[in-house]
Every structure is written in C-alpha cells, then in structure tokens.
Amino acid sequence: MxxxxxxxxxxxxxxxxxxxxxxxxxxxxxxxxxxxxxxxxxxxxxxxxxxxxxxxxxxxxxxxxxxxxxxxxxxxxSPGMDRPLFTLEQYAAYIGEWVNVRLRAPFEGRRKFKGVLTAIEDQDVCVTVDGTDYLLPIESIEKANLIPNFDKK
Structure with a gap:
C-alpha cells in the first residue's frame, strides 16, 4: 500500500x-x-x-x-468500460451501477461482492447483493471494477 x-x-x-x-x-x-x-x-x-x-x-x-x-x-x-475504482469520489460518481468488489480479508465470510453500488457512507462503500446491503470500508477493498452495462440507451 x-x-x-x-x-x-x-x-x-x-x-x-x-x-x-x-x-x-x-x-x-x-x-x-x-x-x-x-x-x-x-x-x-x-x-x-x-x-x-x-x-x-x-x-x-x-x-x-x-x-x-x-x-x-x-x-x-484508459480505465475502460470496466473501469477500476480507487477513490470515494469515483465510487460516488457511479452510484446505481453494478460493481465487482474484492476485499483484502473476508467480511461476513466472503471476500468477493458483485452487486449494485448504492451509497457512500463516511469512508464506507455500500454494495447491495441479492437484496442485502454491505457496508465495506474503502481501506479494506483490494480491487473494485464497474461491470459494463451494454443494454443502456
């Protein structure tokens, strides 16, 4: 780091x-x-x-x-369509988008989260996976990327 x-x-x-x-x-x-x-x-x-x-x-x-x-x-x-996310400001700009998040260490028994980026709360990124909200501290995120949506108009 x-x-x-x-x-x-x-x-x-x-x-x-x-x-x-x-x-x-x-x-x-x-x-x-x-x-x-x-x-x-x-x-x-x-x-x-x-x-x-x-x-x-x-x-x-x-x-x-x-x-x-x-x-x-x-x-x-270029960051490309599946752009990696590094800062809280970048996460905030993509609220409502699908993301893949990998943590440095397990949180509630898992390291990988695939869901909708729903909010930023203080230093935490909120990802909704199958109806469950996970508040993930940004410092615990090893890597996060947008999931491109090719169906948008």
Missing amino acids: AKVDELKVLLDPVVTGLGYVFWGVEYASQGKHSTLRVFIDHEDGINVDQCAEVSHQISAVMDVEDPIAQNYTLEVS
Whole structure:
C-alpha cells in the first residue's frame, strides 16, 4: 500500500500537468515481472497517442526519481468500460451501477461482492447483493471494477 501511495504522489502531477485526469495506479510486484499500471482519463476519451505521451513523461520521471528498484513494465491506459475504482469520489460518481468488489480479508465470510453500488457512507462503500446491503470500508477493498452495462440507451 505504501508503494502505491508513493507512486500516486509522484505520478498524479505528471498526468494532470499534461491535461489528463489521473484515474489511478496499480503496482504488482512479482519479482522479475513487476507491472506499474497507470490509468488516465479525459472528458473526450483517451487514445493510443495520448497513452504514449503520458508513458514517455512518466518514464522520464521514474528514471530520475527511481521509486522502484527492480525492473518493471509500465502500462498506461484508459480505465475502460470496466473501469477500476480507487477513490470515494469515483465510487460516488457511479452510484446505481453494478460493481465487482474484492476485499483484502473476508467480511461476513466472503471476500468477493458483485452487486449494485448504492451509497457512500463516511469512508464506507455500500454494495447491495441479492437484496442485502454491505457496508465495506474503502481501506479494506483490494480491487473494485464497474461491470459494463451494454443494454443502456
């Protein structure tokens, strides 16, 4: 967690300075095959050239600051339709949408929740699964993604 927080502080100004929204960052340290994934967004959408532009700038900053000691792969992309959710503000923007949530540790006997994002209460995310509301503390969420709805008009 501390490494991800350090990377957020380092990379957010780079992305926003280029005129994009810093959506979030994932870092998976897997020995020789670590991955740094940076999600960017823009009101007009994101294309490959924009990802390349941000990737180039992030690479330059990472080379100078060197926050990751081992080799890693840098990926820059749009959050996409199944966008990951990182902040309470992002969750709040998608109330009423279907989400997949995976917790770091079991809550009421389960780690995975698939349901409707119904509310934000203080630092908790409320997900309704089969008619039952679950208040999940944001700090206990390991990963959360929207479930795309292709039936919307």
